[in-house]
Amino acid sequence: MRTVTIADVAKHAGVAVSTVSYVLSGKRAISATTRQRVLDSVRALGYHPNAGARALASKRANVIALVLPLRAGMNLPVLMQFATSVVTTARQYDHDVLLMTADEGPDGLHRVAASALVDGLLLMDVEIHDARVPLLRELVEPSVLIGFPADPAGLTCVDLDFARAGALCADHLADLGHRRIALLGAPSVVYERGTGFAERTLAGFTEAARRHGVEAWARPCEESFDEVHATVKVLLDEHPGLSGLVVHNEAAVGHVLAALRMLGRRVPGDMSVVAICPDDVAERASPALTSVLIPAEDVGRQAVRLLMAKLDGQAVPESTLLEPRLTVRDSTA
């Protein structure tokens, strides 16, 4: 059972190899009758173009690299959603996805690009000072980053507008009349790593609170129950009258609610809580949380679109910020 080649299809349909190719690619006009005959043969023989040959001849592999930070400590559900939407969207553009881990580093990127294994790169979780960024600038292959490095000039970056997300939360609480609010953030290591999004959320939150003339504080927080409990307690003790809490730490969301319960605070009676997290997490909590969602799917889809546009030689904006959306549920009043 030798594999079927384009020559087999051509012979079966009684046309030239090039005609088959043109039918399949649509790059030249082919008469309806011939086209149909070819397509019938393709189906009859179960023909699938050989990816290697196609890549060699056309200089396009129809594969993009997805570089994920496959280390522990990431926000897994979001990462998963993101990966899914990247794969799905890429397939819509007739591309496949090569999975790479961030720890292959710049060399790995260089390898897949130089070997023409992939046509373009999608990097997630880019850090402020990322060793891969200089390489990306030099690469002929286009790339799209999720997240922002210190200097995004010459790159294409996509991300949720975290500053707006932080601001939205503060706005919402301020609009409800809260005058003393706090943000419970990611583990401090996240801030130190300089991924950027944590700071930007905090900045947006703080600025919005200032604009509303509302007192605001913030604290990083680890993800274990005990740490969350301690952090919540400190916030309550240090800031009497605190009545609004923004949680930007998906893993801690459940613990925060439990801690508030244990400390005798009712949600939303005594304390309004807004989370920045995926919808499913917010919905599963009790009470269901008012939340700003991280639109992982949108980010993935948008990133792939931008990459495809670049592959087509189109110009794309350097920076794309996705608008956050706040959903009011039962945890704020």
Added chain:
Amino acid sequence: MRTVTIADVAKHAGVAVSTVSYVLSGKRAISATTRQRVLDSVRALGYHPNAGARALASKRANVIALVLPLRAGMNLPVLMQFATSVVTTARQYDHDVLLMTADEGPDGLHRVAASALVDGLLLMDVEIHDARVPLLRELVEPSVLIGFPADPAGLTCVDLDFARAGALCADHLADLGHRRIALLGAPSVVYERGTGFAERTLAGFTEAARRHGVEAWARPCEESFDEVHATVKVLLDEHPGLSGLVVHNEAAVGHVLAALRMLGRRVPGDMSVVAICPDDVAERASPALTSVLIPAEDVGRQAVRLLMAKLDGQAVPESTLLEPRLTVRDSTA
């Protein structure tokens, strides 16, 4: 800046193209001096073989497909660890990984195989009656499954030995002197989906309990706090004297501890708890949980090894069960 080809290297080193190829592949003896000259040229020019051309000529893409169940509801951390170890291990064998989602179905597998995009397939989360299994049997390309379909004949399957895992938990509790124990399992949908691992755990647990002459019960359980709380309550109410609990539901682990706390049971004073979950989850809980870990990394590594062996034409066992390991921590006594 045209890309460097093997011909450029050959010219630069003053040898024939084929000589360069043989130096790089090691498939024929080349004198040390020539080899060195070629390698120097490779480095000097920054040569990277073109993947498409290589695949076309050698009929090997050096890429394997990783098919992940990228739908919600999976055990994400485990999936991630698994994916990471697959990518890392594949790289050690000089292979890359093409990421696919399960929802591409059999057609997707057929496509990547027929187009020679990949040399082999790795499927995760295979179900008892999986539509892709018949296809895999017919495919020329070798494949390895994580999980077991109803009839694994003619396939290569890897998984944690869940029956042993369930048994280990029961053994441990029985050895500690507990006479009435229960298993709190996955959401019932998991059992209904027939993924197999849930049933196998339960079977191992039940059988081991019987062997020890210990009374044992089991209940599926959803992942929300309320559901977990309700399930725990039912177990306690229906089976007075229950003193050992096995939790095979990673997402519920934290809730179970909280529920026991709320219901006035001390761990391990009143109730010993064993979890079947990744180590990090067990360690993060308080008290730290005695647990049987799901060795996701081992599974990934082993799966890739088996696939590479098959690609080399070696015979491999149809079934590989990875031995579970129980770690005693602070939740059992």
Added chain:
DNA sequence: GCCGTTCGTCGAAGCGCTTCGAAGGGATTC
């Protein structure tokens, strides 16, 4: 009725690599 077009199709030249058979040149053997 002749010429310039357009349309549909074909043939052939690569794309960059692997691999097979063979050639050149010692070294070894009788």
Added chain:
DNA sequence: GAATCCCTTCGAAGCGCTTCGACGAACGGC
């Protein structure tokens, strides 16, 4: 000194596909 062998290296033939230039036929304009 001719015959044989082994060790290195080379040349050329593809692998299956895309794409470019060209060609024949049908067509309309004058």
